Amino acid sequence: MSEPIPTGCEGVDELLGGGFERGVVTQLYGPPAAGKTNLALSAAVETAARGDSALFIDTEGISVDRLEQLASARTEDVEDLASRIIVSDVLDFDEQGEAVQDAEEFAEQVELIVLDSATGFYRIRRTEDEEAGDALRTVAQQVTHLLSLARKHDLAVVITNQVFTDPDSDRARPLGGHTLTHWSGVVLRLERFRGGNRRATLEKHQAKPAGETIQFKITGEGLQSVEDVP
Incomplete structure (x- = not known):
């Protein structure tokens, strides 16, 4: 198996054992503005900066300005770097399914596939009180399809996931619960912190103990590790 995909943040790479692991799905979950998209986008830029390609399935409407900002911190030729990041814009739940299926067409030419977010449209269906179980099964099928591509082509897959408040524990839990966690080889919880x-x-890794934490900050140039403050 090849080397992991660097995230562009040294502390996160160390936490993950080198970066986003190939052959598995890594799930990033947390509340809004926790850094999920920034971390996924940073890894895509890092992949492109190394001369490889990435597929970014975008359900959130990523900022082109932010992409260019991250790219310009890595190279003077922003256009060349950006050309190696394939962005697939998705506008609804059905389009998300199509984009995930279409990822197979790019699997041989990319080193990283990002689905940001896996559960945004699922959350809408869930609150509209449609068949939430069916919608979750559909998302799980999408994740398992991406997992099969990761294994077959030795690439890294990153999905971002939103949270809900569990009424029993009053804690933030990842949407999709055990279903999505089961298919994720690595689970990383992101949250806003002081300062x-x-x-x-x-929270989950095949080769590292759960519970380890690091801090980072989001800057104009990317993600920067922060020494732990007691």
Whole structure:
């Protein structure tokens, strides 16, 4: 198996054992503005900066300005770098399914596939009180399809996931619960922390103990590790 995909943040790479692992799905979950999209986008830019390609399935409407900002911190030729990041814009739940299926067409030419977010449209269906179970099964099928591509082509897959408040524990839990966690080889919880920092906590990994944390901050140039403050 090849080397992991660097995230562009040294602390996160160390936490993950080198970066986003190939052959598995890595799930990033947390509340809004926790850094999920920034981390996924940073990894895509890092992949492109190394001369490889990435597929970014975008349900959130990523900022082109932010992409260019991250790219310009890595190279003077922003256009060349950006040309190696394939962005697939998705406008609804059905389009998300199509984009995930179409990822197979790019699997041989990319090193990283990002689905940001896996559950945004699922959350809408869930609140509209449609068949939430059917919608969750559909998302799970999408994730398992991406997992099969990761295994077959030795690439990294990153999905971002939103949270809901569990009424029993009053804690934020990842949407999709055990279903999506089961298919995720690595689970990383992101949250806003004091001083404007973000905290990443490793909750699941095949080769590292759960519970390790690091802090980072989001800057104009990308993601910067922060020394732990007691």
